[in-house]
Amino acid sequence: DAKTTQPPSMDCAEGRAANLPCNHSTISGNEYVYWYRQIHSQGPQYIIHGLKNNETNEMASLIITEDRKSSTLILPHATLRDTAVYYCIVSSRGSQGNLIFGKGTKLSVKP
Amino acid sequence: EAQVTQNPRYLITVTGKKLTVTCSQNMNHEYMSWYRQDPGLGLRQIYYSMNVEVTDKGDVPEGYKVSRKEKRNFPLILESPSPNQTSLYFCASSGRRQGQNEAFFGQGTRLTVV
Numbered sequence: 001d002a003k004t005t006q007p008p009s010m011d012c013a014e015g016r017a018a019n020l021p022c023n024h025s026t027i028s029g030n031e032y033v034y035w036y037r038q039i040h041s042q043g044p045q046y047i048i049h050g051l052k053n054n055e056t057n058e059m060a061s062l063i064i065t066e067d068r069k070s071s072t073l074i075l076p077h078a079t080l081r082d083t084a085v086y087y088c089i090v091s092s093r094g095s096q097g098n099l100i101f102g103k104g105t106k107l108s109v110k111p
Numbered sequence: 112e113a114q115v116t117q118n119p120r121y122l123i124t125v126t127g128k129k130l131t132v133t134c135s136q137n138m139n140h141e142y143m144s145w146y147r148q149d150p151g152l153g154l155r156q157i158y159y160s161m162n163v164e165v166t167d168k169g170d171v172p173e174g175y176k177v178s179r180k181e182k183r184n185f186p187l188i189l190e191s192p193s194p195n196q197t198s199l200y201f202c203a204s205s206g207r208r209q210g211q212n213e214a215f216f217g218q219g220t221r222l223t224v225v
Contacts, residue, residue, distance in 0.1 A: 036214075043115075043201050043216030044154070087154075098144065099203070099214055100170075101154035 004088045009106040012082075018075040020105050022088030025069040030092050033064060034099070035073045037084040044087065044101075047073065078109045113138050117202050117217035124192055124224055132187045132220050134202030142205045142214075143185035144169070145177065147198040154201070160185055192224040 005023040012018040024033065035047040048055055048062045050071070055062045061074040075082055087104040115136045124130055136143065145157040146169075156169030158177040166177050174196055176188040185204075189196060199221050205214040 034212075038154075041148075041199060041219060041221075043203075043218050044214075045216070046213030049212050098142065098156070098159050100156065101146070103153050 004090055004102055006086075006088055006102065006105045008103065009108070011108050011110060012075075012078045014080060014109055014111050015077055018078040018082065018107055018109070020073040020075075020086050020088075020107065021070065022073070023070045024088070024090045027068050027090050028092075031090045032092070033062065033068075033071050034089045034091060035060070035062065036087045036089065036099075036101075037082075038087070038104070039081075039084040047086075078107075080109050080111065083107060083109045113215060115202055115204050115215045115217040117200070117220050119220060120218065121221050122223070124222070126193055126224055127191050130189050130192060130222075132189075132200060132202075132222070134185045134187065134204075134217060135183050136185075136204040136215065137183065138204060138206065138215065139182065140204040140206045140211075140215075141182070142203075142207065143179065144203050144214075145175070145185070145187050146201045146203065147171065147196075148201065148219075149198050157187070157200075192222075194224045196222065197224050198222060 032049050034049040036044040038044045048060050050062045064071045085104040085106050118133045141162045144159040146154045148154045155171045160166045160179040202217040203214045
């Protein structure tokens with residue numbers, strides 16, 4: 001599976017949009033981009049995934065560049081409860097049960 | 112409610128005393144896996160199972176055993192625990208059918224080996 005690169009930490013003001021970038025320049029054609037988050041020491045939680053089109057659900061939006069070498073997770077109105085480590089993972093369909101986690105981005109939402 | 116259940120949540124044990132951490136899922140998922148999480152090292156996969164009786168080593172399998180005799184259960188066995196296995200452990204499951212895109216994680220088991 002392709003590797004990903006994320007900034008180690010980011011800050012965001014409460015109520016503002018949080019934009020978390022991820023580089024995955026070696027992604028192959030059948031690989032999806034998955035985002036998970038881990039709040040404190042709880043189990044990671046699925047947020048969203050996409051292949052090449054932008055995706056939106058009740059939690060977040062995922063913007064994938066046309067060349068698919070990078071993506072951005074957007075939390076439109078961050079709250080204090082969104083403070084967590086966010087993981088960007090690239091994995092092929094059918095391997096979503098074999099997720100390889102990187103270090104992720106520690107997002108701190110501040111009042 | 113869809114869930115992955117790990118037991119125990121907390122465990123303190125002594126070096127060399129065999130222990131088992133249980134993991135059970137109620138979603139009829141094919142895939143199950145175990146991770147350990149240590150400060151500065153992130154989440155690392157220990158073992159992985161694609162289905163009943165099929166298991167594969169992850170990145171850090173040494174000192175661990177698993178079994179997948181039934182679809183819903185995937186216990187993690189430490190035959191002779193050592194202090195370097197002190198860690199936070201997570202079990203996860205996911206399905207392979209169309210539309211099953213997310214992995215579900217248990218709440219974690221914090222193990223201390225003294």
